Amino acid sequence: MASLKSVTPKGALKDQWTNHKNDINLVNPANKRLIDVIVIGTGLAGSSAAASLAEMGYNVKAFCFQDSPRRAHSIAAQGGINAAKNYQNDGDSTFRLFYDTIKGGDYRSRESNTYRLAEVSANIIDQCVAQGVPFARDYGGLLDNRSFGGVLVSRTFYAKGQTGQQLLLGAYSALSRQIAKGKVTMYNRHEMMDVVTVEGKARGIIARNLITGKLERHGAHAVVLCSGGYGNVFFLSTNAMGSNVSAAWKAHRRGAYFANPCYTQIHPTCIPVSGEHQSKLTLMSESLRNDGRIWVPKKKEDCQAIINKTKKAEDISEEDRDYYLERRYPSFGNLVPRDVASRAAKERCDAGFGVNSTGNAVFLDFASAIERYGNLEANVKNIKNPSPQQIKDMGREVVKSKYGNLFDMYKQITDDDPYFTAMKIYPAVHYTMGGLWVDYNLMTNVEGLYACGEANFSDHGANRLGASALMQGLADGYFVLPYTIGDYLSKDIRTGAIDTTSEAFSQAEQSVKERIEKLINNNGTKSVDHFHKRLGKVMWDKVGMARNEKGLKEAIAEITEIREDFWANVKVPGEVNGFNPELDKAGRVADFLELGELFAKDALDRKESCGGHFREEYQTKEGEALRDDKNYAYVAAWQYNEVPSKAKLHKEELTFKEVELKTRSYK
Amino acid sequence: MKLTLKIWRQKGPEDKGAIQTYPVDGIDGDMSFLEMMDVLNEQLIEKGEEPVAFDHDCREGICGMCSMYINGRAHGPKRGVTTCQLHMRSFKDGDTIYIEPWRSTAFPVIKDLVVDRSAFDRIIQSGGFVSVNTSGNTIDANATPIEKENADKAFDAATCIGCGACVASCKNASAMLFVSAKVSQLALLPQGDPERKSRALNMVNQMDEEGFGNCTNTGACAVECPKEISLENIARMNREFLKASISKES
Structure with missing residues (x-):
C-alpha cells in the first residue's frame, strides 16, 4: 500500500503551481486520442473535468445517476462563488483569499492546495463569463459582489440565489458541446458500483444501468471521482435525495484512504425540521446574513409566547x-x-431560548434591512418625508431584488411570509469537508484514481467558508486536474485500450452481482428508509454539532447494531433487472452504514475541537473551540477495514510555511 | 387528512399502463407532495407491493427532476412551483388526486411516473452553448460590460430547470419555451453573439427531429412553468430563427 506522499512542489507557495505545471510530463495531442478517462458524477467538478479533458483530446466517459448531467446537486448551491478579483478595491488579493480560507478551515487543510485554489479563482470567473453565465451586474454593466461569512471583503460573485445552477449549466453546456463532438460519451442514469484495479492501478469501473438493471464493464486509463459529499449519512441534510457516498466508499474499499470523515459542515441557516415525515432540509443561503440579523428573545416567557402563538417576533x-x-x-x-454561527444557535436553543415548538429555531430578521434600504431608496428617488409604510414598501422591493427566490422558497415551505415576519432557522447538515485523501495532483493513494470537488478532502480543512465549494469544484475540474492527470497518463501512451474481459473485471462484477442479489433476496420486513432514519438519528444526536467521548462510543456500537439489523431484516421490493429506485437506495444506505462508523471513529480519535468538529471536552471558558496544534495538526487518512472502527490510521502531518497558527477569533 | 390517490402505473415502455387507486391516511399539511408519496410507498413496501416509481432529487425546486402531472396540471395546482415544493396544505381532507406522468411522444415513459427526457439534452448538445475552451486564457470578466437589463433578462431565461412541464402542458407537446429560454439567454449576451445564427437554426432543427410539436401561442407552457419563464422568449427565438434563415438563404 502506498504511503502518504503529498508530492507538494518545492519553493515558495506563490511559485509552486507555476513551477509544478512546468515540471510535469505532458501527453502529446496525438497520444491523448489513445487514452480513455472515466469521470464519475457531473456536478461542478465532474462536468468541468469531463469537458476540459475532452477539449484537451482525451476520450472521456462520464457517468451520472440522475436522468441528465444538468441535475447534479451542485445545481442547488445558492449564494455565490469566491474569487480574488479585487473588483471592489477593498484590498483583496490571492494571499488574502488563501489566508481567509486556511484560517476559516481552522488550519487543518494543506497549505499548498489552498493557495493554488486561491490562485486559480480569478480565472474561473473569466471562464464562466465567457461561457455566458449570467452573473449579477451593476448599472454600469460590470460584475457585482457580495460578502460571505468569515471574511472582511466583498469577493463573492453571484446570480441571485441560484449561483450553483448558473455555474453548473455553464459547465453542462461545455460538457454538452463535447458530447456533440463525440469526445465525451455520456451515461445518464448509471451508477458506479465498483472501481476495478489491475496491478494496483485503477483501470475501470463496474457500472449499473439504472433503467435496465444490467451491469456494465468500462475500462479506462484513469478514473476520476467527482461524486460529491456524504452529508446524507445524517438522513436529513440539505443534500439531494440521491446524494451518496457510494462511489467514494467503493474506492475506499479498493484501497483509497478516506481522510477526515468527521469534518462536517452544519450550516447555520436552514429551515427547521417540521415533523416526522420530513425527507430533507432546505438551506436558506448564507448571503441572507448580509442583511438578516439573528436573534432570540432575552426572556423565556417571550419564547413561550411565540411558541404558543400569542406573540410574534415583531x-x-x-x-x-x-x-x-x-x-x-x-x-x-x-x-x-x-x-x-451554528454552535451559537445551538447554545441559545439548548439554554431554552428556541422559538418554535421543537425548541430548535432562532430568528433571522430582515426588518432593519428593509428599513435601511427603504430610507436609501427614498433618498435616491428624492422622496421628501416618506411615510413609514412607503419606506417599508421600497425596502421590501430592494430585499426582493436581492433574495426574491429564497424568500419565495421559504414561504412555500413554511407558509410564513418573511417580508412581513422574521424567518425561523436552525442549523442543518450541509457539506462534508472530509473525503478521499488526495495528493497535490488530486490523485488518491491508488494510482490512476483521482478525486475532485467535495469528494476529496484537500482544500477546506475542518470548516469551509461560504462560496468556496463552487470555487473548489470548478478549480479542480477546469484548471487543476486536466493538467495534473497528464503527468500520470504520460506513462500510459503505449498501454492500449484496457481489456475488460480480464480476471479483475470479472471478479469485481461478480462481487457487485452477489451484493445486489443479497439485497433483493433478503426478504426482510423493514424498508430501506427505516434503517436510514435510524442511522441519521444516531449521527445527529451523537456525532452532530457537539460530540463527546461517551456519545461517540455509543454511536459506534449503535451503528454496528443497525448495520447488522439492516443486512438481516431489510426488505427491497421489485426486481434486479429493471428500474428499481428502492434497490439503488438500499446499496447506498448499506455504504452509509459503514461510513457512519468510520466517521464516529475519526471524531473519537481527534481529541481537540476544530472547525466543524466540536468535542465538548475541548473548549475554552467562553465555549469556543480549543484546537491542539501540537498533537493534531495532521490529516487523518483511514485505511479500509471490514469493521470500520478498526480502520488503520495514517497521518499526513500538516506544515505551514506562510501562515502562523493562531486561535481563530472573530470577536 | 385522508386522500384517495389515482395513480398511473406502467411497468415499462412496452406496457399499456392504467390508473390504480390507493387510499392514504395521516397526511399532514406541512408535508410536501413528494413526502406524501413517500408515505404511500412505505405502505406499499410493507404490504409487499411494488412502490410507485417517480423522479425526484433535490426536493427544493431547482434540479428539475420531479415531474408529476397532478389533477391535470404539471407540478400541480400552484403556480411557480415544482412538485417537490407543493405542500399538502394545498389539498383538503377527502380529496381525490389524479397523478400521471408527463405525456409526450418525445418523453417516453420508463416506469410509472418516470419519463425519459434525454431529448432535452440532445437539443442543448445541438447548440445550447458558447464554443469557448476552458483554456484559462479568456479575457478578464469585466472587459466586456453588459447592460444590466440584458444581463437580467438573460438570467431570467437561464433559470429554466429543464423539467419539461412546458411540454407536458402544451396540447401540441411543444418544447418551444425550453428551447427559446436557452436561445434567448445566449442571444442577449455578447458572448453568445458569434454563434447566434447557427444556434437558433440547429436547436430548432433538433427540437423538430425529437418529435416535439409546434407552438400555437396558447401560452399554457408559461402558465405552468415552475420558473415562470416568459413567452417573450419564444417571440425572441422566432425572430432569431427567422433572421438566421434569411441570412442563410442570401
Whole structure:
C-alpha cells in the first residue's frame, strides 16, 4: 500500500503551481486520442473535468445517476462563488483569499492546495463569463459582489440565489458541446458500483444501468471521482435525495484512504425540521446574513409566547431581543463563519431560548434591512418625508431584488411570509469537508484514481467558508486536474485500450452481482428508509454539532447494531433487472452504514475541537473551540477495514510555511 | 387528512399502463407532495407491493427532476412551483388526486411516473452553448460590460430547470419555451453573439427531429412553468430563427 506522499512542489507557495505545471510530463495531442478517462458524477467538478479533458483530446466517459448531467446537486448551491478579483478595491488579493480560507478551515487543510485554489479563482470567473453565465451586474454593466461569512471583503460573485445552477449549466453546456463532438460519451442514469484495479492501478469501473438493471464493464486509463459529499449519512441534510457516498466508499474499499470523515459542515441557516415525515432540509443561503440579523428573545416567557402563538417576533421590543452573534462577535457580527454561527444557535436553543415548538429555531430578521434600504431608496428617488409604510414598501422591493427566490422558497415551505415576519432557522447538515485523501495532483493513494470537488478532502480543512465549494469544484475540474492527470497518463501512451474481459473485471462484477442479489433476496420486513432514519438519528444526536467521548462510543456500537439489523431484516421490493429506485437506495444506505462508523471513529480519535468538529471536552471558558496544534495538526487518512472502527490510521502531518497558527477569533 | 390517490402505473415502455387507486391516511399539511408519496410507498413496501416509481432529487425546486402531472396540471395546482415544493396544505381532507406522468411522444415513459427526457439534452448538445475552451486564457470578466437589463433578462431565461412541464402542458407537446429560454439567454449576451445564427437554426432543427410539436401561442407552457419563464422568449427565438434563415438563404 502506498504511503502518504503529498508530492507538494518545492519553493515558495506563490511559485509552486507555476513551477509544478512546468515540471510535469505532458501527453502529446496525438497520444491523448489513445487514452480513455472515466469521470464519475457531473456536478461542478465532474462536468468541468469531463469537458476540459475532452477539449484537451482525451476520450472521456462520464457517468451520472440522475436522468441528465444538468441535475447534479451542485445545481442547488445558492449564494455565490469566491474569487480574488479585487473588483471592489477593498484590498483583496490571492494571499488574502488563501489566508481567509486556511484560517476559516481552522488550519487543518494543506497549505499548498489552498493557495493554488486561491490562485486559480480569478480565472474561473473569466471562464464562466465567457461561457455566458449570467452573473449579477451593476448599472454600469460590470460584475457585482457580495460578502460571505468569515471574511472582511466583498469577493463573492453571484446570480441571485441560484449561483450553483448558473455555474453548473455553464459547465453542462461545455460538457454538452463535447458530447456533440463525440469526445465525451455520456451515461445518464448509471451508477458506479465498483472501481476495478489491475496491478494496483485503477483501470475501470463496474457500472449499473439504472433503467435496465444490467451491469456494465468500462475500462479506462484513469478514473476520476467527482461524486460529491456524504452529508446524507445524517438522513436529513440539505443534500439531494440521491446524494451518496457510494462511489467514494467503493474506492475506499479498493484501497483509497478516506481522510477526515468527521469534518462536517452544519450550516447555520436552514429551515427547521417540521415533523416526522420530513425527507430533507432546505438551506436558506448564507448571503441572507448580509442583511438578516439573528436573534432570540432575552426572556423565556417571550419564547413561550411565540411558541404558543400569542406573540410574534415583531411584538418583542428591541431591548428584549438578544442579537447573540452581534453580542458575542462584535467585529464579524452576523457574518461569522458557519461553524461558529451554528454552535451559537445551538447554545441559545439548548439554554431554552428556541422559538418554535421543537425548541430548535432562532430568528433571522430582515426588518432593519428593509428599513435601511427603504430610507436609501427614498433618498435616491428624492422622496421628501416618506411615510413609514412607503419606506417599508421600497425596502421590501430592494430585499426582493436581492433574495426574491429564497424568500419565495421559504414561504412555500413554511407558509410564513418573511417580508412581513422574521424567518425561523436552525442549523442543518450541509457539506462534508472530509473525503478521499488526495495528493497535490488530486490523485488518491491508488494510482490512476483521482478525486475532485467535495469528494476529496484537500482544500477546506475542518470548516469551509461560504462560496468556496463552487470555487473548489470548478478549480479542480477546469484548471487543476486536466493538467495534473497528464503527468500520470504520460506513462500510459503505449498501454492500449484496457481489456475488460480480464480476471479483475470479472471478479469485481461478480462481487457487485452477489451484493445486489443479497439485497433483493433478503426478504426482510423493514424498508430501506427505516434503517436510514435510524442511522441519521444516531449521527445527529451523537456525532452532530457537539460530540463527546461517551456519545461517540455509543454511536459506534449503535451503528454496528443497525448495520447488522439492516443486512438481516431489510426488505427491497421489485426486481434486479429493471428500474428499481428502492434497490439503488438500499446499496447506498448499506455504504452509509459503514461510513457512519468510520466517521464516529475519526471524531473519537481527534481529541481537540476544530472547525466543524466540536468535542465538548475541548473548549475554552467562553465555549469556543480549543484546537491542539501540537498533537493534531495532521490529516487523518483511514485505511479500509471490514469493521470500520478498526480502520488503520495514517497521518499526513500538516506544515505551514506562510501562515502562523493562531486561535481563530472573530470577536 | 385522508386522500384517495389515482395513480398511473406502467411497468415499462412496452406496457399499456392504467390508473390504480390507493387510499392514504395521516397526511399532514406541512408535508410536501413528494413526502406524501413517500408515505404511500412505505405502505406499499410493507404490504409487499411494488412502490410507485417517480423522479425526484433535490426536493427544493431547482434540479428539475420531479415531474408529476397532478389533477391535470404539471407540478400541480400552484403556480411557480415544482412538485417537490407543493405542500399538502394545498389539498383538503377527502380529496381525490389524479397523478400521471408527463405525456409526450418525445418523453417516453420508463416506469410509472418516470419519463425519459434525454431529448432535452440532445437539443442543448445541438447548440445550447458558447464554443469557448476552458483554456484559462479568456479575457478578464469585466472587459466586456453588459447592460444590466440584458444581463437580467438573460438570467431570467437561464433559470429554466429543464423539467419539461412546458411540454407536458402544451396540447401540441411543444418544447418551444425550453428551447427559446436557452436561445434567448445566449442571444442577449455578447458572448453568445458569434454563434447566434447557427444556434437558433440547429436547436430548432433538433427540437423538430425529437418529435416535439409546434407552438400555437396558447401560452399554457408559461402558465405552468415552475420558473415562470416568459413567452417573450419564444417571440425572441422566432425572430432569431427567422433572421438566421434569411441570412442563410442570401
